[in-house]
Amino acid sequence: MSDNTWRPTASIAALQQRADLLSRVRGFFAERQVLEVEVPVLSRRATSDPHIDSITALCNGDAAFLATSPEFGLKRLLAAGMGDCYYLGKAFREGEAGGRHNPEFxxxxxxxxxWDDRRLMGEVGDLLGETLGISTVESVSYRELFRRQLDLDPHTASDSALRNTAERHLDLSFTPADRDECLDLLMSHYLEPRMGGGITLLYNFPASQAALARVVADETGRPVARRFEAYVGGLELANGYWELTDAEEQLRRFQADHRYRGAHKLHVYPFEERLVEALQAGLPDCAGVALGIDRLLMLAGGYRRIEEVIAFPIERA
Incomplete structure (x- = not known):
């Protein structure tokens, strides 16, 4: 054999940078007295998110799922009284491959x-600033970004106005299915590439994109999702929420996700009813955020593709 597929795709220098980055991240939280914890990466429950698919495994003869994020386990710990905590480790998503994605990450x-989402945004900016050496941080609402770049209010624009805007600014070979798809396309293909090289913290998303965040009225009285995303140079790095603590609303959202998945002929996974039970027991008022370490390392080291910072991506695993 001479194809050298046994070799890592990342250089030794990149892997040394990875080790240094992980050490710096752990130091960041140690200084702030945030405790590192472990949660299962193999579970009998899976994601309900219509836009994410779990990787299925076989455990003791029954179906199990690799965690798409540590969120459910961390929230169960929070409800048990753990206090400020973080997870730094592997997560898995089916069908995620490409220059910025690997199924295992x-x-x-x-x-x-x-804390609420606004306060956590500041800490995300601090972490990114320290690890990337960037001092420029801009916080901008979802509405303001769309108004600034597209002269459009994403919360009040009609479905037809959003569709027309997407068709006018993007080279589409299909008609977007709904307003959220229009917004997502405009964000990923038009707005993100126009972000500057500093840190951009985008907040107050449409209520329809709340996921597990609270929905509250903004300064105009419009319901918005209290979630945020962090970008550097148009690359999305983090997604955070002022966390939903209402057990009934959490169950309603899980059930709505299941109906959506069923209606769109997507696989319907068993959802995490133990999270609902944890919320019933009492999840403390809190904010949380997930950040992609591989992408952070790509930016820190000037790498263009994710396989440059992972020893053995799925093609060589």
């Missing part, structure tokens, strides 16, 4: 009790 996720 490294995720950092942390929670701050008594």
């Amino acid at each position: 490294t995720m950092l996720e942390w929670y701050r009790c008594g």
Whole structure:
């Protein structure tokens, strides 16, 4: 054999940079007295998110699933009284491959009790600034970004106005299915590439994109999702929430996800009812955020593709 597929795709220098980055991240949280914890990466429950698929495994003869994020386990710990904590380790998502994706990847996720999304945005900016050496941080609302770049209010624009805007600015070979798909396409293909080289913290997303975040009224009285995303140079690095603590609303969202998946002929996984039970027991008021370590390393080291920072991506695993 002479194809050398036994070799890592990342250079030794890149792997040394990875070790240094992980050490710096752990030091960041040690200084702030945030505890590192472990949660299962193999579970009988899976994601309900319609836009993410779990990787299925076989465990003791029954189906199990590799965790798409540590979120459910961390929230169960929070409800048990753990306090501020973080997870730094592997997560897995089916069908994620490409220049910025690998089915197995490294995720950092942390929670701050008594904080909201605005306060956590500041800490995300601090972490990114320290690890990337960037001092420029801009916080901008989802509405303001769309108004600035597209002269469009994403919360009040009609479905037809959003569709027309997407068709006018993007080279589409299909018609977007709904307003959220229009917004996602405009964000990923038009707005993100126009972000500057500094840190951009985008907040107050449409209520329809709340996921596991609270929905509250903004300064105009419009319901918005209290979640945020962090970008550097148009590359999305982190997604954070002012966390939902209402057990009934959490169950409703899980059930809505299942209906969506069924209606769109997507696989319907068993959802994490133990998270609902944890919320019933009492999840503390908190904010949480997940950050992609592989992408962070790509930016820190000037790498263009994810396989340059992973020893053995799926093609060589």
